[in-house]
Structures are given as C-alpha cells and as structure tokens.
Amino acid sequence: MFSRQSLLLWWGLTVTIAYLITQYIGNTMEHGHSAVLWTWGVAMAIPTLMTLLMGKDTNALIWVWVLITAAATLENVWVHATQSKALMPFSYHALWWVFGAVGFGYTAAAVEGADRKRMYAIVAALHVVGAIIMLIDKELMKGYEYIVLALIQGVPMLLDVPLRKRQHAAATA
Incomplete structure (x- = not known):
C-alpha cells in the first residue's frame, strides 16, 4: 500500500510541520498545551x-x-491531564530532546550505509546536547527551541530518502 520511503517522507513532513506549529503556538498562546497536544496527536x-x-x-x-x-505523547497527555507543574518543564521540553537522542541513536545503529549512519549519529548527538541544555535551563532556547527540533528531527528523515537512493545507486554501479 505504502512504500517505506513514502512512510519516511510522511514522518519527516509531519514532524517538521508539527514542531513549527508548536513553535507558533508557544509564541502566540499563553496556555497552548492543549493545542500542542492536539497538533501532535493529529500529526x-x-x-x-x-x-x-x-x-x-x-x-x-x-x-x-x-x-x-x-x-x-502519552506522557505529555498525562502530565497535562494531571497538571503536574513539576514535570511540565521536562515533559514539554527536555523529553523531546531525549526522545530524539534515543530514536536517532537507535536509527544510526540500525540503518545501512555510512552516510546515513553518520547523519543519524550526528543528529542523535545534537539531541543529547539539546537535552542537556533543556535540563540546565529551558529558557536558553526560548523562542526557537521547536524550530531547532524541526530541523534536527524532521529534516533528517526527509534527507534520508536521497541518501538511501545514492547508497542504492552506488551499490548497483
């Protein structure tokens, strides 16, 4: 029904768009947690x-x-539903950096091709740095945090398709 490449493109597009919408909501709404959760749920x-x-x-x-x-996402919904103020800074900020570090670290180990492995390892490392920054002071990236996440979470998935095609072309040449 769908190819893995089209699925990866949809992951990349939805993640990129959802982070950009999250940034917009964060900049325009004082209490936009519900809107962000709905955005991510749909995306x-x-x-x-x-x-x-x-x-x-x-x-x-x-x-x-x-x-x-x-x-x-379920953790974020739980924190929102329970109004756990102590967990909100971690849940709405650092968690998404940790999430990316784990996901892209695993991806770097699982994919084939040196270029793809390198890209995902670099992205995982950037997520670790972002998680550390968020744990130290979430205000350090205020105003552009989710733009950075869009770039280092969504865009690598979009770049994977041409990297995979190049890898396949090199293997068949």
Missing part, C-alpha cells in the same frame, strides 16, 4: 496509521519510532 496519527496499514512490510526501526512517539 503523529498520520504516519502511525500508515505504519499499521503497511503491516508486515515495515521493519523494527519503524516500530521503535511508533512506540517511543506514542510513549512520549
């Missing part, structure tokens, strides 16, 4: 549903992303 439903529809044509890597995305 992540698209590639998650596509993954479910692909069934056996997916791989373990895609399921890792589905599971960690669902876990992080």
